[in-house]
Amino acid sequence: MPISNKIHGLITRSSWIRKMFEEGLIYKKKYGPENVYDFTLGNPNVPPPSEFGDALLEVAAQSIPGKHGYMPNAGYPETREAIAAYLTAKFHIPLTADHIIMTCGAAGALNVTMKTILDPGDEVIIPTPYFVEYEFYVDNAGGISRLVPTKEDFNLDLEAIRSAFTEKTRAVLINSPNNPTGRVYDEETIRGLAAIIEEKGRLYNRAVYLVSDEPYSDIVYDGIKVPFIMECCKNSIIAFSYSKCLSVPGERIGYLALHPELADLQDVLSGMIFCNRILGYINAPALMQRVISHIQGVHVNVEEYKRKRDLLCEGLSACGYSFAKPEGTFYLFVRSPIADDVTYVRALQLRRVLTTPGIGFGGPGYFRIAYCVDDAAITNAMPGFADTLKEYQN
Numbered sequence: 547m548p549i550s551n552k553i554h555g556l557i558t559r560s561s562w563i564r565k566m567f568e569e570g571l572i573y574k575k576k577y578g579p580e581n582v583y584d585f586t587l588g589n590p591n592v593p594p595p596s597e598f599g600d601a602l603l604e605v606a607a608q609s610i611p612g613k614h615g616y617m618p619n620a621g622y623p624e625t626r627e628a629i630a631a632y633l634t635a636k637f638h639i640p641l642t643a644d645h646i647i648m649t650c651g652a653a654g655a656l657n658v659t660m661k662t663i664l665d666p667g668d669e670v671i672i673p674t675p676y677f678v679e680y681e682f683y684v685d686n687a688g689g690i691s692r693l694v695p696t697k698e699d700f701n702l703d704l705e706a707i708r709s710a711f712t713e714k715t716r717a718v719l720i721n722s723p724n725n726p727t728g729r730v731y732d733e734e735t736i737r738g739l740a741a742i743i744e745e746k747g748r749l750y751n752r753a754v755y756l757v758s759d760e761p762y763s764d765i766v767y768d769g770i771k772v773p774f775i776m777e778c779c780k781n782s783i784i785a786f787s788y789s790k791c792l793s794v795p796g797e798r799i800g801y802l803a804l805h806p807e808l809a810d811l812q813d814v815l816s817g818m819i820f821c822n823r824i825l826g827y828i829n830a831p832a833l834m835q836r837v838i839s840h841i842q843g844v845h846v847n848v849e850e851y852k853r854k855r856d857l858l859c860e861g862l863s864a865c866g867y868s869f870a871k872p873e874g875t876f877y878l879f880v881r882s883p884i885a886d887d888v889t890y891v892r893a894l895q896l897r898r899v900l901t902t903p904g905i906g907f908g909g910p911g912y913f914r915i916a917y918c919v920d921d922a923a924i925t926n927a928m929p930g931f932a933d934t935l936k937e938y939q940n
């Protein structure tokens with residue numbers, strides 16, 4: 547085989563999201579795009595805020611020597627300063643540019659983190675359901691993922707996490723607001739998790755990090771507060787991305803923020819800056835670094851996603867589906883009326899409603915709806931959702 551057995555195996559069991567998306571393309575060709583209701587990909591459809599376009603034009607027009615050249619691998623100092631100043635003003639942690647590393651989105655940030663902190667065989671605890679790429683990121687660094695189910699309501703099961711620790715645990719990787727469940731972990735939960743991390747770090751006499759993947763932290767509803775991880779846990783690393791909050795996932799821009807009191811801070815920083823270089827990124831895109839340094843705190847109109855969430859939740863409730871209303875993100879994780887979520891997703895597909903089975907997120911018995919779509923797609927998909935449920939209830 548021309549590719550490695552390992553990659554062949556990973557491709558085979560990898561992405562249900564991609565699989566459903568690609569099948570959707572075939573459907574769209576056959577039935578016309580307006581007749582296929584595609585809820586597979588988390589590709590934001592709310593337009594970027596006008597401030598993004600304005601900053602882009604301004605930066606593009608600037609004449610700066612070396613504008614398109616190589617830069618320090620951690621990113622432009624002024625961009626990192628702008629982010630540190632924004633975070634410090636908003637929260638109670640004194641961050642400086644030295645605690646920030648610019649990355650190619652959250653995916654880049656997480657790969658850099660795993661490559662930096664994991665020795666082969668080190669373990670990362672990941673609550674499920676989860677963004678399934680995590681397993682590949684951990685594997686890229688030679689680590690092992692320890693998957694730990696969340697509770698029935700998708701909140702962290704702290705006792706299960708405590709039990710999953712071993713002397714090889716190096717990190718706990720969380721994602722709140724969560725893809726695929728839309729759950730936001732509250733401050734008490736994060737503090738509880740931080741206490742476990744500290745306790746286990748002492749027990750095994752090694753640094754254990756809380757890695758918080760936060761691409762959706764600005765997309766929350768109903769006044770819900772996303773706790774600032776650094777206020778709860780000293781050994782915390784934040785992986786942030788502008789992909790979703792500015793609707794620019796193709797531009798590949800994000801950052802890592804490290805707690806000023808992180809264990810072995812200088813070593814971890816040096817490791818991350820090095821890994822940003824050797825994983826193939828070299829540095830985060832120059833143009834985007836300049837753009838985002840002008841628009842800290844700006845994000846898409848979250849009310850638009852809220853409207854879509856409400857439209858979807860009201861429609862599905864009326865049909866008789868059961869789910870926990872998302873507190874953030876643009877995903878809804880719905881209980882499948884039959885245990886076999888793949889069969890159910892296939893049945894929806896026959897009605898041109900494309901979703902992703904829960905097994906694709908380590909959450910069997912559910913399916914995910916990405917509602918970053920036109921309102922019309924939500925409304926027009928409802929008969930398909932209703933008829934499929936009726937078929938399986940009888």
Ligand code: PLP
Binds near residue numbers: 759795
């Ligand atoms: N983490 C989660 C939970 C995601 O949902 C995604 C993308 O959908 C990513 C990370 C990757 O984000 P980015 O495209 O900014 O690298």
